[in-house]
Amino acid sequence: PAEAAELRARLRAVRHTVLVLSGKGGVGKSTFSAALAHGLAADEHKQVALLDIDICGPSIPKMMGLEGEQVHQSGSGWSPVYVEENLGVMSVGFLLSSPDDAVIWRGPKKNGLIKQFLRDVDWGEIDYLIVDTPPGTSDEHLSIVQYLSATHIDGAVIVTTPQEISLQDVRKEINFCHKVKLPIIGVVENMSGFVCPKCKKESQIFPPTTGGAEKMCQNLNVSLLGKVPLDPQIGRSCDRGQSFLSEAPESPATLSYKNIIQRIQEYCEQHHSQEEKMI
Amino acid sequence: PERSTNLLGVRHILLVLSGKGGVGKSTLSTELALALRHQGHRVGILDVDLCGPSIPRMLRVQDRAVHQCDSGWVPVFVGQDRAIALMSIGFLLERPDDAVVWRGPKKNALIKQFVTDVAWGDLDFLIVDTPPGTSDEHISTVEALRPYRLLGAILVTTPQ
Numbered sequence: 001p002a003e004a005a006e007l008r009a010r011l012r013a014v015r016h017t018v019l020v021l022s023g024k025g026g027v028g029k030s031t032f033s034a035a036l037a038h039g040l041a042a043d044e045h046k047q048v049a050l051l052d053i054d055i056c057g058p059s060i061p062k063m064m065g066l067e068g069e070q071v072h073q074s075g076s077g078w079s080p081v082y083v084e085e086n087l088g089v090m091s092v093g094f095l096l097s098s099p100d101d102a103v104i105w106r107g108p109k110k111n112g113l114i115k116q117f118l119r120d121v122d123w124g125e126i127d128y129l130i131v132d133t134p135p136g137t138s139d140e141h142l143s144i145v146q147y148l149s150a151t152h153i154d155g156a157v158i159v160t161t162p163q164e165i166s167l168q169d170v171r172k173e174i175n176f177c178h179k180v181k182l183p184i185i186g187v188v189e190n191m192s193g194f195v196c197p198k199c200k201k202e203s204q205i206f207p208p209t210t211g212g213a214e215k216m217c218q219n220l221n222v223s224l225l226g227k228v229p230l231d232p233q234i235g236r237s238c239d240r241g242q243s244f245l246s247e248a249p250e251s252p253a254t255l256s257y258k259n260i261i262q263r264i265q266e267y268c269e270q271h272h273s274q275e276e277k278m279i
Numbered sequence: 280p281e282r283s284t285n286l287l288g289v290r291h292i293l294l295v296l297s298g299k300g301g302v303g304k305s306t307l308s309t310e311l312a313l314a315l316r317h318q319g320h321r322v323g324i325l326d327v328d329l330c331g332p333s334i335p336r337m338l339r340v341q342d343r344a345v346h347q348c349d350s351g352w353v354p355v356f357v358g359q360d361r362a363i364a365l366m367s368i369g370f371l372l373e374r375p376d377d378a379v380v381w382r383g384p385k386k387n388a389l390i391k392q393f394v395t396d397v398a399w400g401d402l403d404f405l406i407v408d409t410p411p412g413t414s415d416e417h418i419s420t421v422e423a424l425r426p427y428r429l430l431g432a433i434l435v436t437t438p439q
Binding site: 057106 | 302406413
């Protein structure tokens with residue numbers, strides 16, 4: 001209870017919290033989290049925070065062009081690393097002495113760090129807290145839901161690719177959300193088709209053999225936020241630490257991301273005003 | 280840890296690891312098992328990805344169930360020739376979409392059981408497919424396998 005009060009105090013100035021989940025690894029959670037952060041921070045008046053709780057495989061520092069940055073401490077706590085004035089980032093990646101250092105921790109130690117990220121980081125006033133997670137339904141996921149109950153989670157965005165091997169893990173993640181009473185904002189289908197830049201023909205690199213995210217969302221009554229096609233520029237931007245939305249504004253993938261980000265914003269704003277009405 | 284008799288008939292144990300998710304560990308584990316079987320070897324796959332077990336579907340045995348015998352669990356045998364044996368948490372779920380929402384200690388307990396309590400019989404190769412990361416599953420699997428002949432690890436990645 002004292003701990004919960006501490007977390008509540010620290011997170012009091014967070015207006016909206018969005019968790020980015022999957023169940024399956026390598027479907028583009030971190031890529032999407034980074035795009036969402038950049039997309040929301042495009043509005044200079046919004047303060048955005050990106051928290052990376054993938055402790056074994058933190059991708060966010062590299063994707064945001066922040067490799068090699070360190071976390072500074074001040075009287076008010078740990079300082080996030082700022083990409084832009086209105087976009088701050090925290091990740092275990094910033095705490096490693098070398099980027100290749102393996103973090104070989106069991107659950108309880110990972111949980112401890114996640115709690116510290118929430119309790120000791122001086123986020124300040126934030127409009128959007130985006131939490132990027134590792135694949136699975138384990139310690140990190142249980143802990144973040146538990147600790148964030150001190151504030152309010154708007155919901156989860158669940159990322160998948162079209163193939164059944166991904167969907168079968170994502171259905172489990174959807175069940176996890178139901179189990180812990182986490183609202184699902186919707187599902188994003190990444191790597192959804194590839195348009196050849198030369199001949200413009202579309203190919204399904206990861207064929208949706210069981211109907212893809214669309215069919216799954218219909219069956220499970222969750223919202224499909226959008227489909228993002230494969231674009232080699234995405235991987236390149238991630239490797240280079242650049243914002244894909246800025247580097248490739250003409251890409252169909254950018255258009256998809258922007259539509260999805262808008263839908264997420266609308267969901268958050270709508271629910272916020274609903275809650276204010278209830279109060 | 281004690282040596283269980285269940286692994287005494289296994290000639291080579293291989294770990295398939297990555298760190299990164301979605302690079303093709305399970306795909307490689309499956310293809311490797313099939314290739315080794317094609318060469319006439321007896322192969323087992325131990326799927327220790329508790330949150331996202333992919334191997335059963337990849338071998339089209341997702342609807343099978345496991346049974347117990349005196350020495351522990353009987354693995355699922357794949358194909359008419361039954362030349363691939365498979366153990367996965369996928370076989371223990373009541374419904375395929377059930378999420379395994381366990382913290383580390385519970386995962387560790389099951390992994391120990393998976394390593395010592397599956398009646399593999401005689402195998403030329405046991406391939407251990409792992410989830411992404413460097414955490415509970417990995418630490419527990421390596422610890423439980425310590426008394427046995429561990430051939431080595433294959434690391435899987437993509438180019439980026």
